Structures are given as structure tokens and as C-alpha cells.
Amino acid sequence: MVPIAYYLVLSAVLFVIGTVGVLARRNPLQMFMSIELMWNAVNLSFVAFARQYVDMAGHIFVFLVITVAAAEVAIGLAIIVMVFRRREHVDVDDLSLMKG
Amino acid sequence: MLSTVVFWIAAALAVAGAIGVVVTENPVHTALSLVLTMLALGVLFLLLHAEFLAVVEVLVYAGAVMVLFLFVVTLLMAGVKPPKEEHRLRLAYQTLIAGLFGLILFVLVLHGMASAGWMSTLAGPSAGTFGTIASFGTALFTQYLLPFELTAVVLLIAVIGVVVLAREQS
Numbered sequence: 660m661v662p663i664a665y666y667l668v669l670s671a672v673l674f675v676i677g678t679v680g681v682l683a684r685r686n687p688l689q690m691f692m693s694i695e696l697m698w699n700a701v702n703l704s705f706v707a708f709a710r711q712y713v714d715m716a717g718h719i720f721v722f723l724v725i726t727v728a729a730a731e732v733a734i735g736l737a738i739i740v741m742v743f744r745r746r747e748h749v750d751v752d753d754l755s756l757m758k759g
Numbered sequence: 760m761l762s763t764v765v766f767w768i769a770a771a772l773a774v775a776g777a778i779g780v781v782v783t784e785n786p787v788h789t790a791l792s793l794v795l796t797m798l799a800l801g802v803l804f805l806l807l808h809a810e811f812l813a814v815v816e817v818l819v820y821a822g823a824v825m826v827l828f829l830f831v832v833t834l835l836m837a838g839v840k841p842p843k844e845e846h847r848l849r850l851a852y853q854t855l856i857a858g859l860f861g862l863i864l865f866v867l868v869l870h871g872m873a874s875a876g877w878m879s880t881l882a883g884p885s886a887g888t889f890g891t892i893a894s895f896g897t898a899l900f901t902q903y904l905l906p907f908e909l910t911a912v913v914l915l916i917a918v919i920g921v922v923v924l925a926r927e928q929s
Contacts (some may be wrong), residue, residue: 661766661806665876669770669803671872673796675865676777682857688832695792695824696780699800702812710807711924713889715898719906720810726910727818730917732824736831736905737924743835 666707683749687739691732700730722727761807769806774801786832790825797821808890 661667673696680693702721709717772795780791801873802814818867888894899907 661763664872664910665766666803666807667771667877668869669773671868672774672867673777675861675868676774676781678864679857679861682860683854683888684904686786687781688828688835689789690787692828695793695820696777696796699797699816700821703800703803705889705907706804706807706809706812709809710890713884713887715889715894716903718812718890718895719793719898719903720813721809723906723910725812725815727913729767729819729824730913732827733917733921734924736827737921740831741924749835 663707663711664724667704670700670704670707673703675695678704687749687751689741690751694734697727698724743754766804766806769799769802772796773803787829788834790832793828794821796827802855809892811892811895836924 668711676694677700680696682692684690684693702724704718705721705724709715709721742754746753776792776794776796776799779795780789783789797816800812801816804810804816825929832852869878
């Protein structure tokens with residue numbers, strides 16, 4: 660059987676790649692997908708710990724996280740569509756209205 | 760030994776998809792890379808005896824959520840020019856700095872895991888009936904019934920919020 664530490668390192672790798680995606684990309688949809696990647700990385704470590712301690716609480720928590728993530732995607736995409744509907748470029752750097 | 764082979768294949772696919780999310784230019788390719796990562800994570804969930812979550816990962820995430828993403832991509836990106844390369848607001852060396860911060864974060868996370876003693880953790884105790892769909896359902900509808908009911912409220916709020924946001928402003 661695969662040691663749990665392997666899953667944790669894989670989870671860390673995916674989370675860091677997602678973070679770099681949020682920092683480096685300027686397309687709001689691609690930043691959003693990078694955030695989804697970070698959700699998934701954390702879910703993986705939850706499931707790995709649930710297996711390690713033989714406790715269903717980790718599975719229940721991942722289930723709740725997936726539900727909240729689905730709600731977040733629906734609202735986030737609605738906001739993105741609303742903000743960028745009338746814009747020529749889809750680029751978060753154009754959202755500088757509140758810049759001092 | 761078979762589980763080790765499956766783990767490495769799924770892990771390689773997951774990382775490949777994740778890198779695809781960060782490097783692809785076309786948003787459709789980004790979404791498909793993310794689907795690859797989620798399918799690989801579904802396999803890993805099965806390896807970890809999370810049967811129901813593996814199904815949910817593929818159905819809800821790789822299915823429903825990514826279809827929603829693709830809908831918005833086609834809605835928003837039709838006839839839109841890609842972001843300007845030399846943007847006046849763009850931070851200089853943004854990709855380089857993001858990679859540097861990512862590396863620092865990775866080292867910090869690994870250091871945290873090592874100091875918590877997780878890196879030397881071996882395989883967990885034998886699973887038995889742990890992680891079957893029956894045991895998941897029993898836990899969800901007995902001990903964790905209240906959180907499960909509350910997710911219904913979260914989803915209701917999300918639905919109302921989306922309807923309010925998407926309504927045509929008059």
C-alpha cells in the first residue's frame with residue numbers, strides 16, 4: 660500500500676501549482692480554475708487523512724467542501740459574466756476602478 | 760504492488776493536468792486539463808477507499824462544474840481578444856515572481872509536514888468496511904445529519920444569489 664505521505668506531497672504539489680496559477684494568470688476564468696485546483700488538492704489531503712485515521716469525518720468534510728465549491732463556482736461565474744460582459748478584453752488587470 | 764503502480768500513474772496524470780491548467784493559453788484547453796486532474800484524483804480517491812467521493816468527484820466536479828465553466832467560456836470568450844501582452848498595468852516579471860513565491864510556499868508546506876511528523880507516516884491500518892458507500896451514508900445521515908441539512912441552505916442561497924446577479928439590470 661502507498662504511504663499516506665505520498666498523497667500529502669502530491670496534494671502540496673497540486674496546491675502550489677494552483678497558487679502559481681492564480682498569481683500568474685490574468686484571465687479571470689483561468690484564475691478561477693486554478694482556485695478549483697486548490698480546492699481539489701485540499702480534498703485529497705482530507706481523504707488521505709481520513710484513510711490514515713480510519714474516520715469518516717474526513718469524507719463528510721470533503722462532501723461539504725464539494726457542495727460549497729459548487730455554490731462558489733455558480734456565484735463566481737455569474738459575477739465574472741456580469742463584470743466582463745461588455746468589455747473588449749477579458750483581463751483582471753482592467754478592473755482598476757478602485758485603485759487609489 | 761498494483762496499488763503503487765496505479766498511484767504513480769494517477770499522480771503523474773494529476774500533476775500533468777495541473778501544469779496544463781497553469782500553462783495553456785486557450786481557456787477551453789485549461790478546462791480540459793482540469794478535467795484530467797479531477798479524473799486522476801477520482802482514481803486516487805478509490806485507492807484511498809473513498810468510493811462515494813470518487814463517484815462525486817467525477818460526476819459533480821469533472822461533469823457538472825466543468826460543463827458550467829465551458830458554458831461560460833463559450834459565452835464570454837466568443838469574439839474576445841486574448842489579454843494584451845504588453846499591458847500597461849501588468850506587473851513586471853509576474854510569472855517569474857509567481858513561480859518564486861510558489862517555490863517558497865512549497866518549501867514551507869513540506870517543512871510544516873516534516874516537523875509535524877507526517878513525512879515518516881506509513882500506510883494506515885487495514886480498511887475493513889471503511890469507506891464503503893454504506894458506511895458513508897450511515898455517517899452522513901446519523902452523526903452528520905445537521906451539516907448535511909445545512910448544505911441545502913447554502914445551495915438555496917447560491918441559487919438565489921445567481922438569479923439576482925444574472926437578472927438584467929433595468
